Amino acid sequence: MNKALQSLYKEVILSRAKVPRYECKAPDLVPTVEAYNPLCGDKFYLYVSIEDGVFKELKFSGFGCSISKASTDVMCDALSHKTIQEGLLIIDTFLELIDDKSSVSPEQLTDSKELLAFAAARDFPERKTCANLGWEALRLHLQSL
């Protein structure tokens, strides 16, 4: 178990994956978005309620690895009570944060400890599709609104 791995699976990721705060089991809601990774079959359903252009509630169900699960959970947190405009900015920030091709350092992008926990994904580009699973799906959805 080496250092890079340790920083990929930071405490925040492991604990969020084990005990996610925004996961719901069998909701009555119809999913707003489906986030699907064809490479591994992981799939989350996002339930997003927006009122007056503001995220009122975000929840998710489904299955995925600890990285995809934790990142989706963190996303729900990060977007709650933000406007759609703000939300899109946060999504872009996150996507750049995990992008190994980005020239901007993670710390320059954000000081959110929750988001920064995923910066190590830059060293694991093959896990990018895990880290961005929920985020990419929601972004596409918001852009289509």
Next chain:
Amino acid sequence: MNKALQSLYKEVILSRAKVPRYECKAPDLVPTVEAYNPLCGDKFYLYVSIEDGVFKELKFSGFGCSISKASTDVMCDALSHKTIQEGLLIIDTFLELIDDKSSVSPEQLTDSKELLAFAAARDFPERKTCANLGWEALRLHLQSL
């Protein structure tokens, strides 16, 4: 111009190719067999008349390289007045004579100077489809009778 080539284009081949004895220009006959090499587009039409199981007359028209032309000409000669049975044996002999995979030496197969002229084709396996063009086509035809 090296030795192998010299023996491939023996006098008999070059002279038969230049002045074939069995070539006809625009015959009234319907061709008995078409001999076609898809690799180079060469094509001969064979006109074969058989009476009482004996080759009465063989002629050809068409176009091809000196080896295919000479070998077709020599074939017409070799088969004239032979029975079909004898003809098939001669064809088999010739095909073995030019076969680089054969373990029998050309001289063991025949003492016909005309046929032996083509033995050098063993050193040029890529020209086998020239040397056997008319022969293979006629063999297939005879077998289908």
Next chain:
Amino acid sequence: MNLESIKSQFPIFQQKTPVGKELVYLDNASTTQKPDCVIDAIADFYKFSNANAGRGVYWPATEVTGRVVDIRQRLAKFIGAARPEEVVFTHGVTDALNKLALAIFGGSQKREGQVLVSGMEHHSNFVPWQMAARHGSLPFKVIPLTDSGAIDMEAYAQLLKEPTSLVAVSAASNVTGIGNDISRLSQMAHNSGALLVVDASQAVAHQPIDVRQWDCDFMVFSGHKAYGPTGIGVLYGTYEVLVELNPLAYGGGMVQEVNESDTTFRMLPHRHEAGTLNLAGIVGLEAAIAFIEKQGIANIQAHENALYELLRKKLNEVSGVAILGRSSSLQCPVVSFTVEGVHPHDMATYLATEGISIRAGHHCAQPLMKHFGITACSRISLACYSSGQEIEQTVDQLKEAIAFFR
């Protein structure tokens, strides 16, 4: 078989991975590593005799043409084909199956009867048939599996009561490693008048292949899963079927005569080989076959079987590990499993940092995943250079990963 000597022939193992560990390569069902002899054969081809085959009368074209003839013969022998013309060079299994599906069901030839594939098929032996069946308006059905993941022979017999045009099955699953009784599947298919296509992707490096004993109509494999190069594969078909089949593709080398109104085609094997062949691939494939024959496929099989048993035993000892499917006597050395509370991708990432390469995901077998009620699993697949020590090390690290993630 001397493991050390074998491993020393594979250059990739002579270096450390970027994290400074020895490479423990356990994703052989995806692609195998390549021995020196294969790498050298390819390089030597380009260095000393590169030219196009079947066309030029000059050296090196003549040499290449002759080699292709010889290699075709050698491959025919390797798979037990009756004639060299029954060996068609393709670019791999996926390429072969797509072209085959179109040649059989496309064009003017009209076939009747449903198309069957088994529930354990790789997407490459599933989707091309599904699409071809749809295109030909034929029913497409999946032969169910038993709980242990084998083909349900009773269900198969039942399905065959309907008119059937073709059955496509793998010699062994790339997930469970479970092997199929091809001779029997073939006999039943033939009794119903159906063609049988065998995807031997997983079998070719691990067990003897004998197409005549299998009595299949078609068989395909890829070179890269048998120590050979990428971009080359073999399609076997019986002479009688191949000679009638629509050409697999059209173009240079397979044409007899081209006219604006129509085109005629050359005899076998050229009929089905359009365009410049992957000549370096063919030469590399020959070297791979020679490598396998030198070790002896029976020796490889014995070695891998022993490791396979060890692997299953060790995995079964780990609590929370559930192996997919039950072992059969025809299996290939592939074991897939789930670990309670640990996602396969997390497991694979953990092991990767220890230099251990295993695969996580659906392994291009989503229908099989659905059969087992999962979306993904971890997979360990062995090859002739695998060792008991590697298996011990992998299971040890697997336990550590469980402790870390749980």
Next chain:
Amino acid sequence: MNLESIKSQFPIFQQKTPVGKELVYLDNASTTQKPDCVIDAIADFYKFSNANAGRGVYWPATEVTGRVVDIRQRLAKFIGAARPEEVVFTHGVTDALNKLALAIFGGSQKREGQVLVSGMEHHSNFVPWQMAARHGSLPFKVIPLTDSGAIDMEAYAQLLKEPTSLVAVSAASNVTGIGNDISRLSQMAHNSGALLVVDASQAVAHQPIDVRQWDCDFMVFSGHKAYGPTGIGVLYGTYEVLVELNPLAYGGGMVQEVNESDTTFRMLPHRHEAGTLNLAGIVGLEAAIAFIEKQGIANIQAHENALYELLRKKLNEVSGVAILGRSSSLQCPVVSFTVEGVHPHDMATYLATEGISIRAGHHCAQPLMKHFGITACSRISLACYSSGQEIEQTVDQLKEAIAFFR
């Protein structure tokens, strides 16, 4: 460009032919020789980083996946594509054109309008369209050529008055070397609502390619004709067209979700890339592109053009030699000719014994042969390592051959 230094990078020229002569390789239109950098790239791939792409989370799979992404980008730049997803890896031109013809005209998408190909096309850019048109019950027509062997633009314009679904033309003929004004052909095709497919087989190693300037919908080339490996090629398509097009093939890697009743597909570029790619071929192709870029395609073009002029001049001086087609400003360095009284195969065999490799036959262009009223011809085709001295030597031997056979 230093000819000696270039030639020294091609190992095949460092040996004598079996008849003890230097190899004078003049069949580059069939396949080119390979420089060290390409051979080494392939060997190094297998030695140091072999794994399957796009699937594993372990090294070396991660490295391979990243390289494929980077190489796709590099290739996009090389051909002037707007986006990397417009580059699809195939196994070569014949493979690409067959799959493309089926994807465009097969399946459920119904296209209307005739299919046009030019009279100078290679069988690989002729027969797949002929068969696809027949299958879709669309008229298939051949755009006539002028006496000099170029596309008859008036006849083309005339043909386009009928509804047309697709036009397939080569960037340059593999027999006459005559190049086509692709931008113009494209503009006219598009004005008639037709797709334009360009076969750039002969162009890729000899002139800059700019798909956006050409404004074509599809463009294909094979690696092996551009100093690269066999079994690899590129299909370019515009994003808008590729994204809607039926998948070129079905199988592993291109699937989104598979069910018994239906299958959905991944986004570009994966949509069209089923199965294990020819990864070593991709790596070798990159090295070939790097080789071309290092010499500079403009330098190569200038060098080859000068030799091309020399070759035509020398050949024209030989009595009985008739060159096929007239030179154009867009030509590739290919010259075909007939020799009165000497059959092309005899000529090629004669030259072969002097170590000189030229091609004889119909060059997979029977419609063009018919246009010129011949069945076969001799062909000399140059590459960056060709020299004036080789041309002099070849024409000298050609004269000797004439004396011998006449």
